[in-house]
Amino acid sequence: xxxxxxxIKPTGHLTLGNYLGAMRRWAEVxxxxxxxxxxVVDLHALTVDHDPARVRRLSxxxxxxxxxxxxxxxxxxxxxxxxxxxxxxxxxxxECVATDGEMRRMIQYKEKAARERARGRSVxxxxxxxxxxxAADILAYRTDEVPVGDxxxxxxxxxxxxxxxxxxxxxxxxxxxxxxxxxxxARVMNLQEPxxxxxxxxxxxxxxxxxxxxxxxxxxxxxxxxxxxxxDVVYDREGRPGVANLLEILAACTGGDPRALGEAYASYGxxxxxxxxxxxxxxxPVQARHKDxxxxxxxxxxxxxxxxxxxxxxxxxxxxxxxxxxxLLPAGAEAVVNAxx
Numbered sequence: 001x002x003x004x005x006x007x008i009k010p011t012g013h014l015t016l017g018n019y020l021g022a023m024r025r026w027a028e029v030x031x032x033x034x035x036x037x038x039x040v041v042d043l044h045a046l047t048v049d050h051d052p053a054r055v056r057r058l059s060x061x062x063x064x065x066x067x068x069x070x071x072x073x074x075x076x077x078x079x080x081x082x083x084x085x086x087x088x089x090x091x092x093x094x095e096c097v098a099t100d101g102e103m104r105r106m107i108q109y110k111e112k113a114a115r116e117r118a119r120g121r122s123v124x125x126x127x128x129x130x131x132x133x134x135a136a137d138i139l140a141y142r143t144d145e146v147p148v149g150d151x152x153x154x155x156x157x158x159x160x161x162x163x164x165x166x167x168x169x170x171x172x173x174x175x176x177x178x179x180x181x182x183x184x185x186a187r188v189m190n191l192q193e194p195x196x197x198x199x200x201x202x203x204x205x206x207x208x209x210x211x212x213x214x215x216x217x218x219x220x221x222x223x224x225x226x227x228x229x230x231x232d233v234v235y236d237r238e239g240r241p242g243v244a245n246l247l248e249i250l251a252a253c254t255g256g257d258p259r260a261l262g263e264a265y266a267s268y269g270x271x272x273x274x275x276x277x278x279x280x281x282x283x284x285p286v287q288a289r290h291k292d293x294x295x296x297x298x299x300x301x302x303x304x305x306x307x308x309x310x311x312x313x314x315x316x317x318x319x320x321x322x323x324x325x326x327x328l329l330p331a332g333a334e335a336v337v338n339a340x341x
Contacts, residue, residue: 003175004030005143007039007081010058011050014065016209016279017188017198019286020252021149027070030147036076037141037311038066043081043088044134047127048116064300065211068289077314079307081137086315090136093322095129097166098158103128107154135159140315142175149187151197153179170325173318188249191225194241212287215280222246222276233265243268246275253278 006026008018030036042059059080071078081087103109109131113123126133138146138159146156156179163174190196192207199208209221227242235258237244247258250271254261265271293300324330 002034002144003142004034004036004145004147004180005039005138005141005177006030006037006147007041007044007137008062008066009041009044010055010062011045011048012058012199013210013212014062015188015198015211016249016283019069019211019282020188020249022147023066023069023071025147026066026076027072031071031076034145037143037314038071038076038078039081039137039311040066040079041081041134041137044130047124047130048112049121060300063304064290064293065286067293067300067303068286073303073307077307077310078303079311080304083304083308084311084315086140086312086319087133087136090140090315090319090322091129091133093319093326094132094136094139094162094166096326097162097169098129098132098135102158102161103131106131106158108151131155131158132162135162138177139163139174140319141311142314142318143177144175145180146177147180149181149197151187153181166322166325170322170327173322173325188252189241189245191221191245194226194245209279211283212290213283215284218280218283219276222279223272225272225275227268227272231267233262233268233271235259235262243271246271250275250278253282 006022008014008022014023026036026038031038040059040062042055045055045058063078063080066078067073109128112127116123116127134155135158138156139162146159148156156177160176160178163176167173167176188198190198190207191209206221206224207226209218213221225242225246227246228240230240233243233247234240235244235247243262244258247262250256250261251258253275265274320330
């Protein structure tokens with residue numbers, strides 16, 4: 001059976017882009033017919049200046065929203081990254097295979113490092129090396145397929161490169177993963193800046209629809225979305241990015257085709273109104289389920305505990321094999337067994 005792994009960072013409140021671009025697919029497609037693992041990658045939230053209490057709060061919220069979005073712990077494994085030590089164990093080993101040049105060519109490192117410097121902050125070493133931790137997240141589970149958006153494709157390519165390099169140098173240890181890209185709404189854009197992704201770490205709230213926004217707040221944000229010059233509604237990602245973004249969101253919410261939907265509207269106002277209502281309806285069951293889960297925190301804790309136990313059992317044999325392959329001395333009972341051979 002195909003093994004699927006993906007994760008989400010608790011660096012901000014989850015957005016419509018997270019849901020339409022990833023979480024909904026995980027629930028509707030990836031957890032069915034595959035051995036799927038979904039992770040709150042909290043260690044990745046430590047690469048920039050952060051409030052520890054906020055990271056903990058957002059990690060719990062992210063895990064709860066994953067379940068609210070439809071992930072079923074009977075069908076998939078849901079857990080928190082830091083609860084499984086194998087991620088950090090494997091990350092260092094892979095750092096011994098990766099190169100400085102590879103890390104510095106990562107587009108997200110260049111962008112995030114520039115933002116940190118612009119704010120007068122020092123750039124943490126972990127910001128440079130976190131793509132290796134991401135590779136460890138993937139390779140520890142012998143993952144076949146990683147559902148990602150366009151902005152994460154480069155990191156999956158790095159995981160592939162490191163797996164191939166490790167296997168060639170030290171023996172066959174890792175599965176070489178492949179990226180899987182959703183066809184519709186893979187990258188929902190900011191409503192106020194349609195050339196930029198709707199990112200949860202963004203400080204600009206008006207262009208971002210959060211999963212827990214009240215319906216009236218959603219409507220206001222969508223109705224105030226930036227459109228384009230001209231009056232006709234045409235799907236043109238390059239020439240009309242604002243309208244194209246609205247059409248893609250509407251298509252993702254309703255199951256339609258953005259080009260065909262564009263032909264049905266004579267004004268931007270009508271398009272915005274229908275898009276706003278479609279978003280409200282898509283978020284309604286997620287918010288209702290989230291409210292129920294928040295009323296039963298012990299359930300979420302139990303899911304995460306069992307998920308971590310299951311993930312640890314999956315990852316440990318591969319990580320132990322990588323330690324042996326690269327030349328590290330086995331410890332404990334394993335060392336006794338090996339010495340007797």
